[in-house]
Amino acid sequence: MPSLRGGPDVRQCLLLLLPFLAAWEAGSGQLHYSVPEEAKHGTFVGRIAQDLGLELAELVPRLFRVASKDRGDLLEVNLQNGILFVNSRIDREALCGRSEECSIHLEVIVDRPLQVFHVEVEVRDINDNPPVFPTTEKTIQFHESRLLDSRFPLEGASDADIGANALLSYKLSSSEFFFLDVQTNDELSQSLFLVLGKSLDREENAEVKLLLVATDGGKPELTGTVQILIKVLDVNDNEPTFPQSVYKVQLLENTANGTLVVKLNASDADEGSNSEIVYSLSSDVSSTTRTKFQIDPTSGEIRTNGGLDYEERTAYEIQVIASDKGTPSMSGHCKISVKLVDINDNTPEVSITSLSLPVQENAPLGAVIALVSVSDRDSGINGQVTCSLTPHVPFKLVSTFKNYYSLVLDSALDRETTADYKVVVTARDRGSPSLWATASMSVEVADVNDNAPAFAHPEYTVFVKENNPPGAHIFTVSATDADAQENALVSYSLVEQRLGERLLSSFVSVHAESGKVFALQPLDHEELELLQFQVSARDAGVPALGSNVTLQVFVLDENDNAPVLLSHGAVGAGGTVSQFVSRSVVSGHVVAKVRAIDADSGYNAWLSYELQSSAGNSRSLFRVGLYTGEISTTRSLDEADALHQRLLVLVRDHGEPALTATATVLVSLIENSQAPKASSKTLVDAIGREASLVDVNVYLIIAICAVSSLLVLTLLLYTALRCSATPTDRACAAGKPVLVCSSAVGTWSYSQQRRQRVCSGEGPPKTDLMAFSPSLSQGPESAEERQPPLDSEYVAKPLDVAVHHRFLHKKKHSGFYTLGDPLSSQSQTKW
Structure with a gap:
């Protein structure tokens, strides 16, 4: 900050006004500071944390940091006291050249929650550059016949500073022959003329040495000098003259090479060779200008020679010399001021800074994903840029400052639906025709544990023969989780319960990783016909999610008991x-x-x-x-x-x-x-x-057969109706088809009323097996016993004779039976 001058009252008033000014600037959305160029390392700039309303204790936990595009580390913030200070040398001329305004734009980023502030630090000019002439020595030839008040233009000095520091004044060393005339034109630029005040006599003074001093308006003042050597020439006493001393020309920056800029037409009052004029560029013209323009020495036409770029340089000044062919030669001078007109020839530039990637799929709306900055080297309307996003993405751009945007979340994310978004930012200027540029970034959606493991079916039916070996694998459960990584890592466990006086874990176990279910001990159909339990699947997310599946394990009978x-x-x-x-x-x-x-x-x-x-x-x-x-x-x-x-x-x-x-x-x-x-x-x-028992059995058999016949008729009618409703699935209807097994001793069935399917042969599965009591009379008076037919496919125990209501399906003559879950890949077993 500049030092405060004046009395104590003035300084106190200014100090009292500073907090109000800082508060007004913070409320407007941007802080403004100023610092002189060439300030030493550690120079105080401003209490940025205090002005932004941030506590010093929260700077480090909230990851307080300062970013500056293309400015390196010129400024830094002390996180202990929140003071913005100069970190490295600041050269205003290197940053902004001759521009009147020079500022360093800072982005102050604070996380948890994310906040972005914009700070503008004005770099004030100091008088650190002395005036500089194009050359340190200059030689001028004057004819002795030159008239009094003859004028010779001089190239003035240049000062890299601005304002008062670049306001130059000139002083010529004392001379009886020459004095200095300084003129200010309408563009606030100065023209220097060396004016002859006394006639020259080459025989008395062949050379005159002068010292031209340029002093700037800075404090302290800086000066620059040039030595002028004037050689007095004889003979040709008329110099070429131009109709005007300054020519003003405007050119589009995309002007083609060879375009005519201006045609000069100088005249000389002499005759003969002394009036023949040759045009050339002054030695004071810079090498850059010489590469952009060329002059025809005979015609005086100045044409473009190289590509012009408004963004590199907006104006050129060309000093032209018209020399005659007299002896000695005399010359006249003029200046061509060329101003370039900007066209829309630069596409916008887009820069994306990622802040919070990947994005959690449960991120709140309005969360800042990235910072976007745009720029355009053109000026005026050609440099005004608007931004837009690709459609159908759950993000939007929010303008935070001129040419600065925040990419924020606009709608809810779901990683299971879309795991990655390609976001394309399009920047378009307002020139005619408009130019545009794009920048893209990939926004990855990070998974959160919002999906529980899921089984394909809520219940599975498993058939296991009794007397299995301990540790036999009886089934494999499998659950899938739509999440990713550890959130999708599923482990399995039994839902412990009691079966009588014993725990479920003493009968079966499940492998935590593979989901394989093992029988820990031989199962006995006579003790346990149905083992129903649940297996839990849980993921490894935090918090973990889980679901259960029910397993019905039917223990199938083997012939392990003698009559x-x-x-x-x-x-x-x-x-x-x-x-x-x-x-x-x-x-x-x-x-x-x-x-x-x-x-x-x-x-x-x-x-x-x-x-x-x-x-x-x-x-x-x-x-x-x-x-x-x-x-x-x-x-x-x-x-x-x-x-x-x-x-x-x-x-x-x-x-x-x-x-x-x-x-x-x-x-x-x-x-x-x-x-x-x-x-x-x-x-x-x-x-x-015995006779009474036989009579009772006969009546019981007759009653059972009657009821069974009625049930068979009902089931046949129901099956016919179901098959007619679904003609494409006749072998195994969608309802509960009936499978009737018969033999010489009667017909019988078994009905579980559960989801397991029992099918034989190659046809679709059947769900139930119905049973009926024997339909043959077996009294003492029977002439002979009848054997079951050889082509009988199913046999089972009649209900009136059975002691235990168990079932078993068998296809004779090395046939197959089908038991178990219709989804199981192993559903056929040969007995």
């Missing part, structure tokens, strides 16, 4: 029983009944009975019901039959391999008169109970 004889009935658990039979019984008389059960289910629990060979003619005398276990006579008894019969009954299930059990029946043939009373009474009671 077991019941402890009640005609044949007990001991496997051996004695029975008395009267010789008077007729064919088909029920002697005894073998009853057995199988802990397995389905086909593995379907039992058949057969009579093994034994001594005597027992095979022809007795038979056993294939599925009832009733031992009956095949004919009437006669005297030839052995008194004691030993029958061995083999009970076999239909598993693979089949498991068996045996029962021994000892039959004693007696005459009616030989039967003990107690035994006869017992036999009669047993026979009565």
